[in-house]
Amino acid sequence: MxxxxxxxxxxxxxxxxxxxxxxxxxxxxxxxxxxxxxxxxxxxxxxxxxxxxxxxxxxxxxxxxxxxxxxxxxxxxxxxxxxxxxxxxxxxxxxxxxxxxxxxxxxxxxxxxxxxxxxxxxxxxxxxxxxxxxxxxxxxxxxLSEPLSCVLTAVKKLAVTPFMRTAVLGGGPIGLLFYLALKQYGIQEGVIYEASPQRIKLIEENNVLSKGWTLSPAFIPQKNQYDLIIDTTASLLEKSIQAIADGGKISLMGLRNNQQTINPREIADRSISIIGSIDSQDTFRHAVDLINSGRLELHKxxxxxxxxxxxxxxxxxxxxxxxxxxxxxxxxxxxxxxxxx
Ligand SMILES: [Zn+2]
Ligand SMILES: [Zn+2]
CATH class of the missing domain: 3.90.180.10 (Medium-chain alcohol dehydrogenases, catalytic domain)
Structure with missing residues (x-):
């Protein structure tokens, strides 16, 4: 073979x-x-x-x-x-x-x-x-069950609630699966930041995002901007900390080597959670059920x-x-x- x-x-x-x-x-x-x-x-x-x-x-x-x-x-x-x-x-x-x-x-x-x-x-x-x-x-x-189950494991760890102001950094497959998974947990609004113009074009042409979710080419952090930031790029932790609200959560799921500087005092002082996640833990069945339900519109x-x-x-x-x-x-x-x- x-x-x-x-x-x-x-x-x-x-x-x-x-x-x-x-x-x-x-x-x-x-x-x-x-x-x-x-x-x-x-x-x-x-x-x-x-x-x-x-x-x-x-x-x-x-x-x-x-x-x-x-x-x-x-x-x-x-x-x-x-x-x-x-x-x-x-x-x-x-x-x-x-x-x-x-x-x-x-x-x-x-x-x-x-x-x-x-x-x-x-x-x-x-x-x-x-x-x-x-x-x-x-x-x-x-x-797509495997990457979806990894994303569901991360989402489970984040204990998300609807109405969290949400940003997904990276509009690649993992970023888009996060978007689909977060919607299942009631987050009907958010922004996906994606630097590649070709990817932006594909997401728009295929009508991937539902009303309430938008695309943006540049992540320019502002104070108290988001309650939840999903960084799939492995390169935007510093900026994420600038944009996360007090008590907010940052999810890290990119597997690329990168050094970032963070101030531990700020993490403590502002009750920021930085949550890493790899592979799937008890979410494979959930991913399979979602895919078999056909409701995710994965063809897009x-x-x-x-x-x-x-x-x-x-x-x-x-x-x-x-x-x-x-x-x-x-x-x-x-x-x-x-x-x-
Ligand atoms: Zn994979
Ligand atoms: Zn073992």
């Missing part, structure tokens, strides 16, 4: 890999139909996020069950499914504390990072990590689809140029998905 393999930073290739086979009774094999391209994939390619050399990347997927072990009782061959790619053991100290997104085995079990992922035709997992994908819901929408944010053989072009359209080995804001897609098989 053809697969996208990471060798080293800026060095990936399409390669023939061996198909996985069932070895244990609880295993299932999913024929992957769609895998989303995630910011993490781009950070792996650019060397900003560590991955194991020779690993198949990709982790946001939906597909069809093609084989299963003898004890699997939650699906049948032919079933459409969504894959939860974030393995947890359930036994380690962090798992027992409820921090399954920080399972101590994560560094050796993360699909698309430390074990083979889903930019390929077949993926092996266990019955614990698959969820049904409703008939009629496209595979590419099912593939999935703008580009590619074949596996066009992977380089797909990441280039997201500002990640394998030829010049550079990342830029030259982005011509909102969410991009690779169609497989």
């Amino acid at each position: 053809k697969a996208i393999v990471y060798n080293n930073p800026w060095d990936i290739c399409i390669e023939e890999k061996e198909e996985p086979a069932i070895m244990l009774p609880d295993e299932v094999i999913v024929e992957v139909r769609a895998t989303g391209i995630c910011g993490t994939d781009l950070s792996i390619i650019s060397g900003e996020y560590l991955a194991r050399p020779r690993v198949i990347i990709g982790h946001e997927s939906a597909g069809v069950i093609v084989d299963k072990g003898s004890s699997v009782d939650n699906c049948n061959i032919g079933d459409r499914v969504i894959i939860d790619p974030t393995y947890y053991c359930g036994y380690c100290e962090n798992c027992r504390k409820g921090l399954r997104n920080h399972c101590l085995l994560k560094s050796t079990t993360e699909a698309g990072v430390s074990i083979d992922g889903t930019f390929t035709r077949f993926f092996k997992t266990t019955q614990r990590f698959i969820y049904p994908l409703q008939d009629g819901v496209p595979f590419e929408q099912g593939a 944010i999935i703008t580009n689809e590619y074949d596996l053989s066009n992977f380089n072009a797909a990441v280039k359209d997201l500002g990640c140029d394998l030829h010049t080995r550079q990342r830029s804001n030259n982005i011509s897609s909102l969410k991009s998905v690779i169609r497989i098989s």
